[in-house]
Amino acid sequence: MAVKLNFVPEENVVKVDEPASVSSLVHGHYGVMHKGVITLFPEEALYLMDIRNARCYDAAGNEYKFNDLAGKFPGKKQMARYFTFKDWRDRGLILRPVSEVQGKYGRNPVKKYPSSKFPAPKYAVRGLLFADDLVTVIDDEAVGKELYETYWLGQFGSYKAEQRGKLSKLDVYETLFMMNHCGLGLSNAKEKEVIKLAKKRRPDFLQMYEVFEDWRLRGYVLKTGFKFGTHFRVYFPGASPTKSGGEWVHSKHVIHVFPRSSKMLISEWARAIRVAHSVKKTFILAIPGEKKEGEAGEEKKAELDFLLYHRKKGGIETPKEDKPRFLMLSFSEEEYIGGEELAEAIVEAKEIGLELILAISDRETSVTYYRVKRFELPGSKYEYYEIEWEQP
Amino acid sequence: MAVKLNFVPEENVVKVDEPASVSSLVHGHYGVMHKGVITLFPEEALYLMDIRNARCYDAAGNEYKFNDLAGKFPGKKQMARYFTFKDWRDRGLILRPVSEVQGKYGRNPVKKYPSSKFPAPKYAVRGLLFADDLVTVIDDEAVGKELYETYWLGQFGSYKAEQRGKLSKLDVYETLFMMNHCGLGLSNAKEKEVIKLAKKRRPDFLQMYEVFEDWRLRGYVLKTGFKFGTHFRVYFPGASPTKSGGEWVHSKHVIHVFPRSSKMLISEWARAIRVAHSVKKTFILAIPGEKKEGEAGEEKKAELDFLLYHRKKGGIETPKEDKPRFLMLSFSEEEYIGGEELAEAIVEAKEIGLELILAISDRETSVTYYRVKRFELPGSKYEYYEIEWEQP
Numbered sequence: 001m002a003v004k005l006n007f008v009p010e011e012n013v014v015k016v017d018e019p020a021s022v023s024s025l026v027h028g029h030y031g032v033m034h035k036g037v038i039t040l041f042p043e044e045a046l047y048l049m050d051i052r053n054a055r056c057y058d059a060a061g062n063e064y065k066f067n068d069l070a071g072k073f074p075g076k077k078q079m080a081r082y083f084t085f086k087d088w089r090d091r092g093l094i095l096r097p098v099s100e101v102q103g104k105y106g107r108n109p110v111k112k113y114p115s116s117k118f119p120a121p122k123y124a125v126r127g128l129l130f131a132d133d134l135v136t137v138i139d140d141e142a143v144g145k146e147l148y149e150t151y152w153l154g155q156f157g158s159y160k161a162e163q164r165g166k167l168s169k170l171d172v173y174e175t176l177f178m179m180n181h182c183g184l185g186l187s188n189a190k191e192k193e194v195i196k197l198a199k200k201r202r203p204d205f206l207q208m209y210e211v212f213e214d215w216r217l218r219g220y221v222l223k224t225g226f227k228f229g230t231h232f233r234v235y236f237p238g239a240s241p242t243k244s245g246g247e248w249v250h251s252k253h254v255i256h257v258f259p260r261s262s263k264m265l266i267s268e269w270a271r272a273i274r275v276a277h278s279v280k281k282t283f284i285l286a287i288p289g290e291k292k293e294g295e296a297g298e299e300k301k302a303e304l305d306f307l308l309y310h311r312k313k314g315g316i317e318t319p320k321e322d323k324p325r326f327l328m329l330s331f332s333e334e335e336y337i338g339g340e341e342l343a344e345a346i347v348e349a350k351e352i353g354l355e356l357i358l359a360i361s362d363r364e365t366s367v368t369y370y371r372v373k374r375f376e377l378p379g380s381k382y383e384y385y386e387i388e389w390e391q392p
Numbered sequence: 393m394a395v396k397l398n399f400v401p402e403e404n405v406v407k408v409d410e411p412a413s414v415s416s417l418v419h420g421h422y423g424v425m426h427k428g429v430i431t432l433f434p435e436e437a438l439y440l441m442d443i444r445n446a447r448c449y450d451a452a453g454n455e456y457k458f459n460d461l462a463g464k465f466p467g468k469k470q471m472a473r474y475f476t477f478k479d480w481r482d483r484g485l486i487l488r489p490v491s492e493v494q495g496k497y498g499r500n501p502v503k504k505y506p507s508s509k510f511p512a513p514k515y516a517v518r519g520l521l522f523a524d525d526l527v528t529v530i531d532d533e534a535v536g537k538e539l540y541e542t543y544w545l546g547q548f549g550s551y552k553a554e555q556r557g558k559l560s561k562l563d564v565y566e567t568l569f570m571m572n573h574c575g576l577g578l579s580n581a582k583e584k585e586v587i588k589l590a591k592k593r594r595p596d597f598l599q600m601y602e603v604f605e606d607w608r609l610r611g612y613v614l615k616t617g618f619k620f621g622t623h624f625r626v627y628f629p630g631a632s633p634t635k636s637g638g639e640w641v642h643s644k645h646v647i648h649v650f651p652r653s654s655k656m657l658i659s660e661w662a663r664a665i666r667v668a669h670s671v672k673k674t675f676i677l678a679i680p681g682e683k684k685e686g687e688a689g690e691e692k693k694a695e696l697d698f699l700l701y702h703r704k705k706g707g708i709e710t711p712k713e714d715k716p717r718f719l720m721l722s723f724s725e726e727e728y729i730g731g732e733e734l735a736e737a738i739v740e741a742k743e744i745g746l747e748l749i750l751a752i753s754d755r756e757t758s759v760t761y762y763r764v765k766r767f768e769l770p771g772s773k774y775e776y777y778e779i780e781w782e783q784p
């Protein structure tokens with residue numbers, strides 16, 4: 001028999017008191033039980049109407065359809081929350097409001113990446129900056145070749161055809177890095193001008209460069225991620241363009257830089273992750289930039305949406321027997337995501353001791369999940385995250 | 393023997409007069425010959441120095457290295473032009489400056505897409521708009537189901553699981569389309585408010601909607617392209633979510649909307665194309681919006697870069713024997729591309745009667761080519777383009 005929901009206008013809540021319904025809902029881990037009466041959370045009530053033929057009435061006998069009831073609980077991203085709630089439930093899994101968080105769960109292990117040291121060789125070499133292309137050409141063949149072969153700085157000759165040509169080309173990140181660390185001079189620009197030009201092209205240039213330098217100084221090689229739709233592709237310490245055979249031929253990681261101050265449409269954000277995954281690269285998210293300081297005592301909290309229970313051996317996790325596994329942040333396709341907001345959510349998840357899952361409902365209400373895994377780059381002041389596509 | 397280049401400061405050009413060199417360059421279709429002396433275009437001179445060990449001197453015997461000579465020909469996207477020139481030449485193919493265009497070549501066939509008519513059924517149905525999610529819910533089960541099954545408007549139940557739920561969800565494009573053409577009313581917003589809300593979320597909303605409506609009215613079904621990293625995925629006239637087996641299960645085309653007034657980094661632009669290609673969809677570019685009118689007599693010309701000769705049966709096309717095949721527009725990864733600029737270039741290519749190729753040099757100077765193919769959607773006032781990844 002279908003569940004009967006009672007809408008109580010005075011308290012603006014939905015309750016269930018019919019014994020058979022109560023027992024079925026308790027079994028399904030819905031709502032909060034108090035003296036034989038269950039009070040449902042809005043998403044739960046809507047879900048029961050949508051999927052389980054529940055019907056809703058007030059004490060006067062007026063029926064409330066889905067939209068009538070939804071209209072009683074207006075709020076930010078109400079349907080993003082509802083569609084992601086529905087999808088998780090449709091998979092046979094349990095989720096609860098994030099307000100039920102209790103203490104620290106310790107279910108968020110942190111991986112450590114390897115680290116070495118960039119030797120910072122000094123050269124007395126000059127290059128010419130082509131301002132409109134943001135590229136520096138070094139026409140000293142011997143130096144250009146050594147920079148490329150020993151440090152994988154610049155591109156000597158052509159990509160995958162080093163013998164085709166005698167020039168070395170540095171991108172603007174390599175240019176600034178070599179000016180800072182390897183004695184490069186430009187015959188037509190000073191460091192300040194390079195930065196000014198690059199910032200004119202992309203306002204987030206310095207944040208991009210900070211990430212580039214952070215990894216380069218730890219022995220990683222960062223080259224353009226253009227072919228993979230990201231900012232950088234990454235080779236681990238020890239990589240060389242001249243070593244052949246297996247290990248160093250392909251990069252396995254790409255980095256996308258998402259400054260705290262930036263904001264982008266979820267659809268554009270997800271697009272970057274999709275390209276990386278389509279070529280089987282690990283997608284690394286970097287969120288550089290200083291934390292925005294709130295007023296004293298007015299700490300800005302990210303608004304996490306749900307506590308997620310997942311699968312376990314032989315069944316599913318439940319609030320009764322298990323600790324929650326993930327925190328969910330719900331979005332819809334045409335919403336904005338901000339670097340600051342995401343960073344805050346990650347910090348909160350870290351404090352709670354759970355991994356964060358971003359759940360994105362597209363315009364057809366199909367939900368895609370991305371798991372955010374923290375890792376450490378030893379010695380770095382930044383945090384980085386692997387973003388994994390997840391099928392719960 | 394290496395070619396000897398003569399830099400003539402008075403004319404700011406590079407010439408070659410040594411008979412053996414002249415004959416070799418004529419054979420290779422370099423430069424312009426006049427009375428036994430060849431005048432080279434800047435990219436040609438730089439290429440000969442980079443790849444063919446040419447050395448360059450002025451009459452006083454001063455040597456010019458690559459950067460010295462490049463510094464004599466400053467200009468917009470100089471290295472984007474050089475790297476794309478180099479790549480085409482490295483493939484054994486010929487290219488010439490676009491200034492040598494002669495007349496109409498008629499090498500740009502126009503495909504025709506099918507077209508039918510949207511029947512515009514009228515309903516007396518009301519939905520609730522969730523403003524923050526830009527989604528409309530219809531909780532009239534019978535109407536929602538019919539809209540979905542007959543016209544593929546909205547998503548009934550769940551994506552790929554229509555039986556899961558009784559609601560129909562319209563995205564904001566479907567919402568406005570149904571308000572305009574099918575009698576949909578919203579219980580909490582008028583058309584003007586829908587537009588205002590959507591424009592707040594994405595300023596280009598009306599351009600997006602124009603494209604949506606243009607295709608929908610011609611019998612196509614447009615759904616979110618979220619999973620493919622684009623704005624819309626497209627089903628051809630006759631598609632239905634309930635037909636099973638083969639033909640209509642997968643969309644094969646996606647549409648990306650790039651308004652004339654918008655501007656984006658080449659790297660972001662290319663990312664959208666990459667996702668589509670990685671899932672083997674045809675990428676359709678829509679450039680809606682009115683043409684910007686220049687002052688009278690001051691027609692703004694797009695700056696095309698090169699006339700391209702390609703391969704032919706048994707060899708390569710040459711300026712001596714063949715008409716050019718494509719026009720090239722050269723970019724580098726961290727440049728901006730504007731809708732207006734691209735539209736102008738396409739119009740110019742159309743008038744010249746050649747297809748346009750976008751050549752993008754990434755930060756490692758590796759070049760990616762995209763071919764722009766016009767096609768007609770019968771009855772539409774807009775032009776659309778298929779963008780194909782091309783390996784020359």
